[in-house]
Amino acid sequence: MYDLIILGAGPAGYYAAEKAGEAGMSIVLVEKSLIGGICLNEGCIPSKTLLHSAKLYKQAKKFTSFRITATDVSLDISAIISRKDKVVSTLRRGLAFTLKKCNVIMETGAGFILPQKTTFSMCRSKIQFSKRAPDGLHGFRANPSSNSGR
Ligand SMILES: Cc1cc2nc3c(=O)[nH]c(=O)nc-3n(C[C@H](O)[C@H](O)[C@H](O)COP(=O)(O)OP(=O)(O)OC[C@H]3O[C@@H](n4cnc5c(N)ncnc54)[C@H](O)[C@@H]3O)c2cc1C
Numbered sequence: 180m181y182d183l184i185i186l187g188a189g190p191a192g193y194y195a196a197e198k199a200g201e202a203g204m205s206i207v208l209v210e211k212s213l214i215g216g217i218c219l220n221e222g223c224i225p226s227k228t229l230l231h232s233a234k235l236y237k238q239a240k241k242f243t244s245f246r247i248t249a250t251d252v253s254l255d256i257s258a259i260i261s262r263k264d265k266v267v268s269t270l271r272r273g274l275a276f277t278l279k280k281c282n283v284i285m286e287t288g289a290g291f292i293l294p295q296k297t298t299f300s301m302c303r304s305k306i307q308f309s310k311r312a313p314d315g316l317h318g319f320r321a322n323p324s325s326n327s328g329r
Pocket residue numbers: 186187188189190191192209210211212213214215216217218219221222223224226288289290291
């Protein structure tokens with residue numbers, strides 16, 4: 180039994196989970212893809228990491244006008260992408276650690292809201308709201324075409 184079930188571990192979901200965990204609630208955070216959402220895995224972080232490399236390269240090309248000599252300045256695209264992947268995976272691990280510290284339970288899978296249900300079901304597990312859950316929250320199931328929702 181849990182107090183709160185959050186669908187999606189993007190910035191909105193993981194921040195809510197972190198705060199609810201700190202407040203002592205029991206929480207399940209359900210993510211169908213990668214923890215961190217668009218921001219961490221495809222948007223803000225990867226784009227800024229790539230942009231930083233591009234900015235440094237652009238500056239390096241202008242070194243001579245500042246009387247700085249740098250020979251053979253070149254871009255290694257695959258190394259830049261590897262660095263970006265490393266930054267993202269390091270942050271993802273850090274985020275998972277933070278959530279664990281806040282007692283947030285992670286579940287992998289897509290959740291769906293079903294009207295007038297009180298149980299969240301996934302392939303591996305069935306999760307129920309505790310009595311503390313607000314009346315307005317309904318049940319969930321992992322897959323709209325499955326019969327696992329209760
Ligand atoms: C290229 C790019 C650059 C960006 N740069 C910036 C920036 O510099 N600064 C900034 O503030 N914002 C930036 N953004 C916007 C930022 O990424 C979003 O505002 C932010 O990710 C929104 O967070 P969210 O948690 O609402 O949604 P999302 O990040 O989209 O997370 C939603 C999560 O929920 C999961 N999910 C969805 N449905 C279900 C379900 N039914 N069951 C389980 N899981 C589910 C998804 O897999 C996803 O992981 C950028 C976006 C892009 C595309």
